[in-house]
Amino acid sequence: MSDALPDSPFNLARYCLHQGEDAAKPALLVAEGPRGRIIETWTYGEMRAAVARMAGGFAAYGLPRGSRVLLRVGNTSHFPLLFFGAIAAGLAPIPTSTLLTQDEVDLILADSGALLVVGDGSGAMPSDPGAARVLGRGEIAELEQADPAEVSDTRADDLAFLVYTSGTSGRPKGVAHAQRVVLGRRPMREGWLGLSASDFLFHAGAFNWTYTLGAGLMDPWSAGATSIVHLGERPPEAWPDLLEATGATLFAAVPGLYRRILKYGSVTPSRFPALRHGLTAGEALKPTLYGEWTRATGRPLYEALGMSEISTYISSGPGVTTRAGSPGKPQAGRKVCVLPSDAAADLADQPLPPGETGILAVHRSDPGLMLGYWGLPQETAAVMRGEWFLTGDLARFDADGYLWYEGRGDDQMNAFGYRVAPEEVERALADHPSVAEVAVTEAKSGEVSVITAFVVLHEGAVGDADALARHAARHLAEYKRPRAYVFVRELPHTPSGKVLRRALRT
Structure with a gap:
């Protein structure tokens, strides 16, 4: 200026x-x-x-x-x-x-x-x-x-x-x-x-x-x-x-x-x-x-x-x-x-x-x-x-x-115009007793991208998306909450052990 x-x-x-x-x-x-x-x-x-x-x-x-x-x-x-x-x-x-x-x-x-x-x-x-x-x-x-x-x-x-x-x-x-x-x-x-x-x-x-x-x-x-x-x-x-x-x-x-x-x-x-x-x-x-x-x-x-x-x-x-x-x-x-x-x-x-x-x-x-x-x-x-x-x-x-x-240089997500860090959502969901590991990222749903939680359950736990959504509602503002929950056997990781969120986006 x-x-x-x-x-x-x-x-x-x-x-x-x-x-x-x-x-x-x-x-x-x-x-x-x-x-x-x-x-x-x-x-x-x-x-x-x-x-x-x-x-x-x-x-x-x-x-x-x-x-x-x-x-x-x-x-x-x-x-x-x-x-x-x-x-x-x-x-x-x-x-x-x-x-x-x-x-x-x-x-x-x-x-x-x-x-x-x-x-x-x-x-x-x-x-x-x-x-x-x-x-x-x-x-x-x-x-x-x-x-x-x-x-x-x-x-x-x-x-x-x-x-x-x-x-x-x-x-x-x-x-x-x-x-x-x-x-x-x-x-x-x-x-x-x-x-x-x-x-x-x-x-x-x-x-x-x-x-x-x-x-x-x-x-x-x-x-x-x-x-x-x-x-x-x-x-x-x-x-x-x-x-x-x-x-x-x-x-x-x-x-x-x-x-x-x-x-x-x-x-x-x-x-x-x-x-x-x-x-x-x-x-x-x-x-x-x-x-x-x-x-x-x-x-x-x-x-x-x-x-x-x-x-x-x-x-x-x-x-x-x-x-x-x-x-x-x-x-x-x-x-x-x-x-x-x-x-x-x-x-x-x-x-x-x-x-x-x-x-x-x-x-x-x-x-x-x-x-x-x-x-x-x-x-x-x-x-x-x-x-x-x-x-x-x-x-x-x-x-x-x-x-x-050309996109973000980090993993931050965009929800209704607000930038949301996946770590914040992951930390809230990780407190649920059935969750062993979770990764959150934006994933395609039709023509739009929505915040999606990929969840690995503890052994014996049952995947209940509604229960996780209720848990998220107690800890996160509405615009930060996942719109979809996907239950997976394991999450992709880098050789150093960091969750590879980009591999989950497609």
Whole structure:
């Protein structure tokens, strides 16, 4: 990125909420029901005032700057108020999925050292909060009524928030982002979203997901646009009506949802006329799905490639023609390259020429790049090579600058747009008394890949997939659980004894 970081106080919450001068303009619309009835409208003026009150409420606890705040909050207007209110107070919120189990919440609380846990009853809470103070619905209401506070004078490189993602060890690890992360999103607002202040952006995901948190909140607000959130169930056949009722001009979702909308919804070029184009990320967009969507709707569909550590940095968009099968080109101003897969190779930190496959990398100067993995300096160092952050993705560039994804350089899996480490799922399943050994990987099921558990049973044990599924449900969030169980006599291993997951994928 060519833009220097500001040397004066810089706060993410202030940046996102004070770009537009029109205080009366809608910042957030909250819809509910299959017809998308608008039940809440928050103007920028109202949102700024509410965030200031939240900041005042958080500041009253007297916590040191950078203290973590674990958010166990659903997909309502409370989420952005709490998230940005904590950042405005100089604290570091940790958005988490309401699908997480108590075991998973306990791990995150212990790892992050959060001093506050905020819950609205929509998800599991820690079994023992320890030194952390727990705030429930009553305390949230008190925060909303607190005296407003000035935005904290944080700096661009100060901690802003943490997001937890599966680590290579199978234990969740915190991705620490700085206040400057929002500056790293500027290239995608134009290069992928095609976003302007007049837009109404409807994101299908929950706010706690980094895809939604960025594209559904930070981006529209930092452009002075309007964000739309929906409460309750949203069956795929309801989406055409929802898009029409809310007047969405941009729609963001994972490819799987676009597929289901086409299958179950009434989709024609005359439906949702306000929509200019769709946006997709989280998993690869199949060329067949791209063709089906564009033919059925008459509207473009723009893909992006990203991850929790850097967000999206490769994309197609209004200025980059989609090339089916490729997520696009590096966004303007990004320094992105492909490095040799072998770290010991000569010139290992020098970009490969077009056509050669290697590890996709982003320059460490990108303001959207994480500060590091929370409390894990060795793991942070392991993903850096010279001046480059290694994404772990295998890829190549063609002669025209389009990226072609060639899979992961490790065993991590993709479930509904979330990256999941097989070790985390294996560890949970290995605790079941009938399991002697287990390996988890993505395996083909028709046209899609699903998380599949290959299980070796103890002698005398009976293979019971339902029992294993119930066990997984007690220990893992829904998106991490295997969708299939295969019972085998033995697992393939390397000569050194490591399970060879790749041999199980076909």
